[in-house]
Structure formats: C-alpha cells, structure tokens
Amino acid sequence: MVKARPHAGRFAPGDRVRVSSRPVVGHCRTPWYLRGKTGVVAEIHGTFRNPEQLAYHKPGLPAQVLYKVQFRQDDLWGGYAGPASDHLEADIYEHWLEPLK
Amino acid sequence: MHDHDPHDHDHNHDHDDDHDHDHAHAPPQKDHDAGPVGAYEVLEEAVRSLLIEKGVLTAQEIANQVDLMDSRSPALGAKVVARAWVDPAFKKRLLKDTRAELAELDIDIGTLAEFRTVENTPKVHNVIVCTLCSCYPKMLLGVPPAWYKALAYRSRTVADPRGVLAEFGVELPKGVEVRVHDSTADLRYIVLPMRPKGTQGWSEKELAKIVTRDSMIGTAVPAAPKKPVPRKSNKAA
C-alpha cells in the first residue's frame, strides 16, 4: 500500500464532488447507492493501488488518491427517516469523483 | 441472544442447512459426529491438504493463523477504549494514527488494511457498516458477528440507521447526528464510544468491562451499572 504526500490529488477537504454514474464492468468499490450523488470531501486518506485492477492481479498502478466523502442522508434517500444533520461517509477513489463548481 | 464467546471450537458444524445453533455446545471434541460432513467442509479439507502437500502452506502456519485470530477479541478493543477514556493524550494520538498507537500497545494489525478510530461525542454518534462485503477491524476485535456480515444489516444501516439502532435498543435524540461509515476501501473503522456518566475514578480494568463489542461497531452504547463496582476483589489471589 502506497502512502501519498499530504494534499496530493485533485480534491481538497471542503470540495464539493459528484460521484460518477458511469457503467461498471468488473470489480468496483463505489457502491450503487452513491452513484451520481453529491457530497463533500471530508479527508484525504492517501494513495492506494486501484482495487479494480488488483482484483485481476494487475499491479493497480498508478496508485489512486482515496478520499473520505461525506453525504447528507437527505440527499441519498427519498423520505429519509431522520434529521437533516444525519450524514453518511464513504471512502471513494479519485477516479470515481467529478468536481462541482 | 448471547454475546460472541471467543473460545475455540474443535467440532465441526454443517452449515449447509439452517439448523438452529441454540443447543448448548459440548466441550471441544475431535470427530464430533454432528451429522454429515458438508460439501464446503470437504472442499476446505481438500484445498488445505493439497496446499500443504505442494508446500504452499504448512499445517503449522495455518494453525498459528487460526490461533492468532482467536486471540483477537472485543476484549482487546475494550482495553484500547478504556485507555483512551483515562488518558486524553493517548486518545488524541489514537484518533490521529490508530495503527501506531496500537503498535505502542504491542497490537500488530497486519498489512491488510489501515485502521481509523471515530469518536462518539454528545453531538455525533457513529455506526460502522460494509455494504459491499463485511470489512471489519478483525485484527483488533476478532471475527464480526454473523449479523454484521448478513444482508439485512449491510443494506439497511446506510438507508435507515436510526431504525437499525432502534432494533438494537439505541435511541438517539434528533439533536445528535447519526453518522454512518461505509467501509468501502482498505480502511477499517472502530467507534470510540463515549465514557458513560457515573464512572469517575474507575480503573482501566473496570472501564474495559463495560465496553462491549457492539459499542465499538456503533450499535450499542456502554452503560455504567447502577450499583457501584467493588474496588477490592473478594476472591483469593
């Protein structure tokens, strides 16, 4: 597992990002319920080899920056049964995130 | 429902059917004839014996790894939580770099994943899930309970965490944020629960006793017993 230099990567904490909704073939660690959803980068975890490639015993390089992304539950689920302050966080690889202006 | 009891079992269970496990377990026995040997158990034995024959693994390595996993249990996590409760500097370091702090306590979490500790506060209650498989901080807490790995928990916790918590007997006011962590990558999460009121002056050992596995997953909160815990043991040393 390769650790990143701090602040490497495309996004910084506080950036609004959208999870890509492109089709997937093969192994993917970006859950279906987050595709196309908008969140905020909470933290940068560092760089990791790409699991989608590791799943086929490929090296998974170049290593991808991994982010902790926070979502409002109200934004994820229609009729969410809880207050607006409830959140969900997931660890998402950079190549699954798109910037939002 | 009983809490997970981390003692070792030598007898074999057939998991191909869904027979009830409520019967009391006999002490570990070899060749316990609990019915037919299941197909998957036959497969495990076949694969293991072939790998040993070919020198890929040794029987000793496998046994050592089984023992290692058996040695990891919620009691280990409870020790860490109790330490964090009494030592604010340790807690700060734990939140910053969990792997390093566990290493300071001689707990090696291995090379599979990094660990992160998320802290419960009066404003935030954390709960952990892995919707895609069942990633869990095994190297600290031992094996996860079956419900954590099952589809119902994995599917509902992200969408209805308060409903799930209510099933576990945890009700949180609307003023407290419920924050779900879906372990989608190579990070494993442990919840650092809040220290309950009424535990002032307790030793780390006494505190560790009230830290449950579920409170480190986020589906429970530790409770101080109503009666004070005796300070001195009445048992002979």
Added chain:
Amino acid sequence: MSEPHRKNMPRKGAGGRASHDVGGLEFGPIDRHEHDLALWEKRTDAMLILLRDNKRRALSVDAHRRVIESYGEQEYDRTTYYQKWIRAVRNLLVEQEVLSREEIEARMAQVRARHEKAGRKAAKETIAW
C-alpha cells in the same frame, strides 16, 4: 442462518446494480442470533490471509472479492459467508494455476471416502465452479 429473500430484484448486467452491492435494498429484520465459527471456517479465513501474504502473494483480497461478486444473486443469497469464501479460494487457486480442477475434485472424493470409512457420511453435492 439462511438469508431472507430479496424484496426487490435489482437489474443485472453492466450498468446495473451488482448482486453484492446491497446498500439501500430491503432484506427484512436483522437476525441477531450468534454462533461460533466452525474449525473449517476458521481455517478458510486463515488460508486466505496466508495466501495473500508477502511470502506467497498467490491471490489478492480484491480478487477474492471479485470472484465472490461474480456469483449470481440466488447463489449469493443462499450460501453462507464462509461457503462463499472457500469456493472463491478454490476458483482463484485454479485461475492462478496453483491447483488444478482435477486434483481438487480427486482430493474431495478421497476426503469423502476417508470420512465414510470413519463412519461419517459426507455430502456429495457438487459446488458449482
């Protein structure tokens, strides 16, 4: 412990929700019954850890997940956790050419025969490849 039936059947195929990707689906109440792992399950766990370690790198945890994820919904839902695991270990070892399908099947027959000789029935069910 059997898995409750899915209440909604997701779409399949590229672009659809994969069978393991269950966040937000309906599966009914949580069954909190607990039981210890059988020895064969602990050994399955141990073998996976050892096979992916630096000494062997025979398989990766990501590949193991990928194989498990390839099981169709019915298979995924009706098999237990470690049943999925040992099947995926088998498939990966064959994919990586560490073991062959023939020798695994031959060894399984031997294992069954050994149990039967010791007075214990062994399931003859084939585990789909």
